Amino acid sequence: MKLLTLNFLTCAVKTCKSSPAAFPLHPRDATLQVVETELNLAFLKNMLPRLMWDELRVVADEVCGFLLSFPPPCFPCFPFPPTRSDLVVGGEAGAAATAEGEEEVEEVPSQTAQDLHRVLLETTVHEGKLVCGNCGHEYKVMEGVPNFLLPGHLV
């Protein structure tokens, strides 16, 4: 499961859905893997405005501890969420050029885009647990597949 997924998932317990503490889920005792994939700029651009930035930082900071091979600093230290133009080399100038309807230039992903790609789409949780910050329920991750089925007493 890639880390981006954690930006969409909360605790499955119905009473936790309304609690801010239930999001994001916290990885514990996790084994992480970095699986290198091709950078998908269109996808990053599309996802950027939908990301819950503060929560993403929380997860990324927590995950840092599990990954020794991660090149430090493991998460791009932006004071504020990047914008779409931060993802491309040449940023705003490039965006302006395409807006004017000039010949479409191949966009070059910036370091920011590469860092985001590394964290969101290359880092995967392989084994471990995801813990709800509200009720403390632990969801197991097996072979990269988290199990969100609730036991009988919680349904």
Next chain:
Amino acid sequence: MPDYIVRLVHMHESFRQAELQALADVAEVPIEFVKYEQESPFCIVRLPSDASAKAVISRSLLSQGIYELWGQGATYDALHESVKDISSAKWARYESVPFRFTLDCFRGTRDNAQQCEIIESFSYMGFKGPIRMRDAEASFKIFEEYNGKTTGPVYMYLGRFVAASGRDAKTTYDLKKRHYISTTSMDAELALVTANMALAAPGKLFYDPFMGTGGFPIACAHFGAVVCGSDIDGRSIRGTGGSARRGQTGKFDVQGNFKQYGLGAKYLGAFVSDLTNTPFRLSQHSISASRGGYLDGIVCDPPYGIREGLKVLGSRDILNEQERATHGDRYKDPGYIPPKKPYSFTAIQDDILAFAVSTLVENGRLSMWMPTANDEDVELTIPTHPCLEIVSVCVQAFNKWSRRLLTYRRRAESEVPEGALEAVKKEYEKGVRADELNNFRKKYFEGFKEFERLRQEPGAGNANHKADGSKGVSGPWREKSGTN
């Protein structure tokens, strides 16, 4: 805008126009249907340019190609007249390039001599370039449509080839060649059509809440979307140590399927969950920074309760204190399996719609399959939600039942009429057994008796119909395309 002729495939008729419309929506191209008939594989559309025609058709599964319309008519005289009328201005451009002419007869045939004669009759166009059957720069096709009753064709067209469809994908993703499938895997062609209907495209995020072995996510990933999925049965996601199919050893799982097609980068991951207790963040809850939806599309084929049971978390009977305590103590044990219960079939459909409303972005799409009997007594109504607009309803008919592909668009908040959200409390089937909860399942296993009775009543249907009916009596499991 020029007219184009689309050569459709003559199957899944009710899906074809909806697919073309969806593809035009993805390509952001205005499309106008000049002529479309369920009975004909030739469709005439109006599009801005060759480039847009190519953009629309290159992803299409239910067509073969698109051609610029150079003429049409009910007889060859009329066709020649029309060609001279519409296209004479374009002849000069193709005067000296390598070209070829071919003939496409629908429901009819022509022998070689006749074909030559027909092609020669277009000699007035004055093409002097070399004839090349391979790699011709300009390729022309004469389409003949027969109606099966008369000997000659009833209508004909001349078209210049612009672009081929994406129908090859049907072969690439053929289930017979996929490493890891299950009993309810959706046929590759229809899975790809579903992805088209939901507007899967590069940069988008798609989700399948009933993924099984991942057929729909793979189809969406083929069109460039990043996908994730979930299923209540984790074994189907994690896969097996080896398939029952001969010659297969090693691990077969959803991840492996993505690798087989080189789509690993598009696979976000999967998790085990139940739609009625979903871990997804739902937009109405009170996290202040929540900005609404984040999924571009949801595609699914929910279990119909026939081959695959429709179950959700929970117990058939309400647990007493002691039982709850036992679950509380034991749930961390490695072998613990959470209790599941059968669920109402109409309720799950409404749950899917409600889930789609709270997770889809504006104009995001939900494409969902749903079975129905070919009989009004058992016919199920199409579920609706005030925040979702029905875009298309396509039907795949089997002998005694059909299934429909329903496509919805998430309305923007401003489009939702005020007060429409005041939930209309619906009555769902009550009970604890699958038969009580799923009317479709009940009728299915009864062999659609009422339907049979209606057919055999005097005056209802002729002898032919009866023969059709008796063919299926030996068992509804004879339907080839998977029942879910």
